[in-house]
Amino acid sequence: MSAPSKSNWSRRSLLRTATGLAAAGALTACGGNNGRGGGSSGDGLVQYFHAYGEAGTEQAIRRYAKAYQDANVSTQWITGSNFESKLFASLLTDKAPDLFEFHPQIQLVRSGQVADLTDIVEPVKDDFNQADIQSHTVDGKIYGVRMIDDPQFFFYRRSLLEKAGIGVPQTLDELLEAAARLTTDKVKGVYLGNTLHAVVRPLIWAAGADTLDADNRPAYHTDAVVGGIRQMRELFTSGDLLLDAPADYWDPSALVQGLTAIQFCGMWAMPVMQKALGDDLGVFPFPKVGDAGKPAVYNGGWSMFVNAKSERAEEAKEYVKWLWIDRKEYQEDWALSYGFHIPPRTSIARSAEKLKSGLPAEGVELFDRYGHFDNIGWTQAMIKATEDVFADAVRKGGDPEAALDRCDKVVGAELKKLFG
Template sequence: MSALSSSNWDRRSVLRAAAGLAALGPLAACGGNTGREGGGSSGKSLVQYFHAYGEAGTQEAIKRYAKAYDEARVTTQWITGTNFESKLFSSLLTDNAPDVFEFHPQLQLIKSGQVAPLDDILGPVKDDFNPADIKSHTVDGKVYGVRMIDDPQFFFYRKSLLEKAGIGVPQTLDELAEAADKLTTDKVKGLFLGNNMTSTNYALVWAAGADQLNDRNEIAYHTDDVAAALKTYRRMFTSGHLLLDAPADYWDPSALVQGLTAIQWCGMWAMPVMQKSLGDDLGIFPFPSAASGAEPAVYNGGWSMFVNAKGRHVDLAKEYVKWLWIDQ
């Protein structure tokens, strides 16, 4: 599979920036200013929580959209570092909890009544969403949360290095292991799966023809094919052909861009940096088949926006979420 065209990516990046999906680098949170002093035409205020994204240009976008909302003063708090979840959960127990926040679908938040159902704002546009996103946010027939980002993850590679080694794009997991072997030199490792090799867990199971759970919510990945795929991973780990100590983990494209590896698992969020650095030398392919008859797999990551059902202005918060993530 060839690299995506620059025109396609430019359109996607513009849309994402316009929607304010990400933040630029580490930003200080808003400190003691909760933004509840009043604002907008309603005289009311809302607070939204985001973790600090690493993509350029969207810090300004999210603030611009928040400022443009006429019905309330919207204050954004960017949570830096790796403590977003703990800071969010501790905040939800206080009077200064956010009115809206990003997170992942979690049954505990729903069962505890922490997040509000959003069927009234999502109902008319449910068919516009990926069915899997609606399903993953639905409990007892009600939909909780608006999926903001669908970010698929792939293997990205240097075309010139594969051509020099005389190998094609791997179609199976065994071929990926062979490619890692042939691409490894005294200066470049053949493959980067992340520093702890856990970033591809879901994709590996799917590519082996299995799943995490079955229809009865029972473990479904204890199959011979998944075991065989894990043995291949073990063989790659001990072979010396994997990059295991990169300065940044898989989510950062620097390992590929700086020539530390020939193939790297990463996400679409890193495409602008990779395309700018590698141009036409950049290629992309899904997680290859890991069992006979199994299909290649793509892991779709992302974030969703939730409304705090215990907040002060639940209806206004829902209207803001509708305005920002549906109307816009």
């Protein structure tokens, strides 16, 4: 399929808008029943989806819904780059959807916004990637059903690396060296996205650190992470990093159009890249940072949640069970027919022929070996705090230690609020 437009690919954003953050805080403050009824149509169930960039996705979601016999299910296909803020704003009104896609976030659980789905997931729990189950579990209960797993890594032009006489970068040092040698008057060495937000957590993991430890304490403020941030500043000021591209990292056009030799992106874009570049395409994980580091792959993705405050919450649960638990043919279609995603159901993933050879198989191997999943306790405020570190220390040249100290205060306050 042809490369999607900038406006469509921007819908995939995993970034959280300021409005969304404010709304998320309001959700936490709201607490219990506020009298809202579910469904913005008043007739049947309403589900919210962000507008995926892959061609055919909207038609597929509507086709699945039409096949459901027990209720009318309408789809709000939310266009624009602020899906999160529109979702959170709607959840505060009597036009809230009955079910919606999002990412695991503990504040949605704590505020009673999302329904416990343990009863529908438990019978098939062993057939899900267990990291997906863990990332949706709070106090032994499962909130949300994973629909797709989206590993993110670096794509590169094999011919350009060969021409420059360099190998695939194994360390962040080598990535910086490769970027310098690949940069010409027409092509930049590497592209990390316009905001750099996509590589914040991969860098933390690649430095051998983590967002939170097993006891929900900060685990990202280490010497290796500080060193990695300093290297990112070096790359940012080197002239070898593509800045202000026409589309952000989730859109494959920077690599496809020859603006860069290496691009950070997601597996969803692999078919578009392969169609444009053929065999002149390779992938590698975020390279290790420091001596104790290890390559890292962020597993993004989307999950389906039921609005616990909807008057039709039980009907919505039945629909989620029908589509995302019972209808494995639709789950496979959703994961593999519109871009490449890894099915979270292990039985589907094992039988997925499209992922068994070539570059897709390499992507799956990187996912299996180096993948990191969302921590449900890592909230949007915490995500923004680490993004602010990059904004200050990488883009503006501030002191990484001071930026991380400020981040620590935000994260600490959030953790105290959530866990005491």
